[in-house]
Amino acid sequence: MNRYDRQLRLWGKEGQLLLTQSHVCIVGPESVLLQETIKNLVLVGITSFYWFNELSTENRDSTTNLFYDNLIEDMRPLSPNEISIVKQSIHDWDSVMRNKPISLMLLLCEGQDLDIVLRQGLAQLQFPVIMSYSRGLYGYVHVKLNEPHFIIESRPDYEIPSFYLDNPWSELSQYMESIEIESLDEYSLAQLPYIVLLYKVLQHLKSMNETISNKMIKDTLQDWYIKEINLKGQYDLNFDEARRYSHLAITNINFLLKLNELNEYCQNKSLKEHKWNDPYNEFATTLLQALSIYLQENNGNNVLVDENLPDMESSTKHFRTLQKIYQERAKTSLMKFKGAVSQVCVSNHKVLPDNNLIASFYQNVKNIRCIKPSSCTIPEFLSNQSQKDYTPILKALISLQNNTPNPMSLSHFNDKALNLAENYPTSSLLAGLVSEEAIKLITHQYVPIDNTLTYDGMNNEMVTGTF
């Protein structure tokens, strides 16, 4: 068994590799939030950190309640690999930012320390910055992207399959036509996959010459299939599935519109000339462009067939045959898509994405997500002018972080909750959120927040807003 088995089940070897290869820049003095964040990241397998720990000479509270006495030493037993946490002085800022391969920055400071960092300037940074602050039972996390962030494996909980029954390619329609449902007995009919029933219903409705609605499909299943073909089919599981998934008879291709929009966004002038910081994001734009060419060259929407046919009630034989038909189609389509990718790379002088990434893009084509960077800079986010839309809690937290607390803005809080001495769990919670966002950004799997999350421990609420 692998030490990382429990998380490999979440993001696979590809995600894990990106984590082990990443370099995280941390800005802030040693605090609970900072210690806990580094601990979480070391545990998942990140090994390289640059840490700007000494910023201002501000008097620190010597009674700070830290769990680790010697953070760097105490992290070693938590990883099978050598951990490198390199402390950096603020004077090294420019050279670190220019010369080190940083994946993302965690900005975990307040007051004078924050002022010093802001004076160094964050505008030229290309990588994502995650900023966080906590106080009492409250806290927030803000993710500032500096280029569009793409997610190919967004891993949604539910996926809607596409069968292309309304637009079949020749192998699929040949197979469907080879099944003569009129001559089958009730037992053989019960063994048919439900998509065969839906196909037959579509064929039956074709003569009607009008737009086919979901209701028409449902009615036809009942009025034609049950009344004329399979009188005893009412209780068959495949009939049940056919009714339940009748909406899948007509292929939904709305995702293509979204991808098209996304491609247009990437092809606009400012992004075309953008020097990408993260090669993954650049690959994603190449793949999007290739997809658009591929779709133009291969007319019809049945050229993005998924090789994984979802399980459905059926005899093994029918299911296997259908599965093969979808797999073959997916295989040839993927080959053609790869051709389009090479074509785009050659004509635009781009690096060819890895074969696995191309295949993953093809397979996840319905799940591709992109979080666009907000134009609001971190100093703007922290300044008072732009705070109109902020929740009262976010406003108050920022004023406390800036060390300019405003009695008015604090009046929304429960006093006791704001000044609770036992802030350790809340800091630990925020550190969990910061690490989770860092993991999502580095692995390009699962969708990060867009772009600010406020935690209210008093009411057990987490609210996300985009600023």
Add this chain to the structure above:
Amino acid sequence: MMDCKVLVLGAGGLGCEILKNLVMCHVSSIVVIDMDTIELTNLNRQFLFSDKDIGQPKATVAVDYIRRRIPQTSITLESVVRDLTTLGLEFYEQFDFIISGLDAIQPRRFINEMIIRIAETTSFEKLIPFIDGGTEGLKGHVKTVIPGITACWECSITTLPKDQEMLPMCTIINNPRNLKHVIEYVITSVYPLENIDWDGPDVDNIYSMILDACRTRAHQYNIDTSELNLAYITGIIKRIIPSVSSMNAIIAANTCNEFLKLYHDLIELNQESGEIKSNNFTIVNGADGIKRNMSAFVRLQGRSILRASQPLLFNSTRIISPIAYKIGRRYITNLETLDPSEKLITPSKIINKINELNLSISDRAASRLSQIYKDSQEVLKVGIESGGCHGFQYTLQLIPETQVDLSTGEMKGTTKTPEKDEFDDDANSKMTIFEVNENSGKVVIDPKSLKILNNTVLTYTKELIGSSFKISGGSLKSSCGCGSSFDVDVDV
């Protein structure tokens, strides 16, 4: 120093985090209980352990780590390496709080029963809050149970995801289509799991034997085996749950904040109902379960489970998030807040009427049933399950009308095969169906439940927080603090 005695259940991913947080909050006395030993795959999140501790008991190593890290502490720390269900009231009643980071359901039900018994035997003088955390991958939950005040843990048992999807036996035996079907066959028919000696010397061998048998069967049915390996079958056999440090930290901290709020008296109670005002059931989904931009990261579904589930079920936008949807599909009724003076309707038809047994339907319930039927052709299935802290609880569930045969009252379930009867294990499945109006809403109920619910009224109430169906009257006698489970006066 926080002066109280806290029991931490489990020293795993959540347990390590909870223990550390409590120590850092200076809780004066902490006991950790866990019967497991440390394994390599724990080390990606259980940060109180390292490679050299593999094979050692978790509770002991965790407490030793804390003592080493904070040698001068005045906190009383104790570890118990034991199956927690072997301990009795006299053990549990010494604590002021119980915080749980367990990964199994049975011990949680056991603890729930313990705290309710302690509350009852002390005439509700000793109420031990039970704060329960759980994670699965990038998702997690926190439930706070205060016996007599909130819904008890048993009440929310229907919010748990099903262990696994139930596969029809004929799929597993005759029509396997993927590796899961193959493995399910091997571990039920070839090497039944319950016959395996998991502590025996051959346990490693067993896995490779299962793997071989799976491979053979997959080939026989022409099923692709490229994903089939030891890790894959272990994952299915042991029902391995993915886990990561970040979500464990989030959920553990959440349980500790619940504890802090109770300790510092920061939780307000509703004066009239006695329900606690702040959210006491929280679900966190870090995988982007929510599709709206405004809340693209986390959704917290708050409030007592009794109340939270009801508006979710009958909102016009039905599916709020997959998790919320799961909660909404089944929920529990509250016996207390009913209006007995409501008008009743006469059903247009009763299919499979049983003499002397009747369930009345109120006017409001009838019109709501008709509306639901019109929108989605769904009918309300009423059932009684054993469970709950007092023996029975209701389940109300909307099901597609097509699941019931309206002429015979039979529930549908199995693929039609010549051996159909062999798979039809529910012989007593003829339902009684109350039809509100012709071709309209229906209430479907099995005879056993109807016997218990005889002479009760199904009604639909509108409240501040949400609307819901409820049942009242008859021989029901509510006796649990939360009202969702109940005793009956008749012999069943």
